[in-house]
Amino acid sequence: MPLKADQIIERVRASRVWQSVFRSGTGSSTLHRALAIQQNIFLHLFATKVRKRMVRFSSTWYLGTLTLGTFLILVITGILLMLYYHPSVPQAYADMKDLQFVVSSGLFLRNMHRWAAQLMVFLVFAHMFKVFYRGAYRTPREFNWVIGVVLLVITLLLSYTGYLLPWDQLAFWAITVGSNLSSSVPLVGSKIHFLLLGGNQVNANALLRFYVLHCVVLPLAAILFIAVHFWRIRKDGGLYVQQSEPKTKAPPAAAPAAKEAK
């Protein structure tokens, strides 16, 4: 007798290998489902139970999840682009052109990276507006708003450092202008400018520094803060839903009268 799909799944879940990886065991009781989330290193960031109205499209428009989606696209396409890109003055521009015209699927990957980057900045702002106008930043979620602002800054810095890497005229002058902005910081402005560029002008050192920031430092910081951001959603009582907030109490004098009227 051929096995049904759910029977196969049950058999796999009961196997020793599966049990050694996933500790929650077989069964689909509420407890088992909760344990499956709780005991998984990735899923334990999230709540074990979510109200249906929290995951309704209208409550969040899924803007945060979509932002994560663009971030994942950027990580994957970015790693692939790194295989053909040398962050050096003689090669950077040529490598970028090679990605466009020589490397198989290079144009697709580069455009994907570029468009996802633009979209991510847009989505981060849209997500923030949605959170702000729904009042989802209020107690007890105020610290998660702060983490969100840190993530906004990281996103903008990722966008900015990535801008230099094509090493064309637009990149060069945009970074010249942008880094000169940092010189305006009182007292330490010129020092920050020097450290950022690794010199007095946008040159080989600046290209390498921006590359390291763009491909290592900032993505790691982003991943760390994204993890905290998600974990805080659980800790702060799940996704914000307007109806779940305590309603403001009616004035005590008016309350009995209203009952009688019913």
Add this chain to the structure above:
Amino acid sequence: MSDETNATTQKLPAEIDRRAFFTKIGLGSLGIAAAGTIVFSYEFLSPNVLYEPSAIVNAGKPESFAMNSVTMDVNSGIYLVRAEEGYFALNAVCTHLGCLTAWNQDLGIIACPCHGSKFTRTGEKIEGPAPKPLPWLKTWVSDEGDLMVDRSTDIPPLQYLRI
């Protein structure tokens, strides 16, 4: 035995016991290590050798510049101007945010492509957003008779080099 212990305890000042002492030592060393890390990081991140072009530019023979001409050296980012009053050099880097300005022969002005600042031939600001005029640079004639410019040294404006 207990009397001895009491005596020892009384001798020590009450505000510092062994644990507090070691805590202070520990926190102090951490503080020193943190300060050292900051200094080390700053020193490490500032390059000691820069492979940047020299600040001193040899512009060639003064006679090669025509009277009332503005010549831009794109590589070093300077203008060499031969006016009736004499020679002078201007820094071509915009004082706003560091873009390279360009000389417009037809209008007789220096204009920045990035944010639209405009300057006269002598570096005076016609239109913002640039906050300052283009600086005049130190110029002199070398022993070989070449016109030399030091890009790192500004001089007050209208100090023409007469040859």
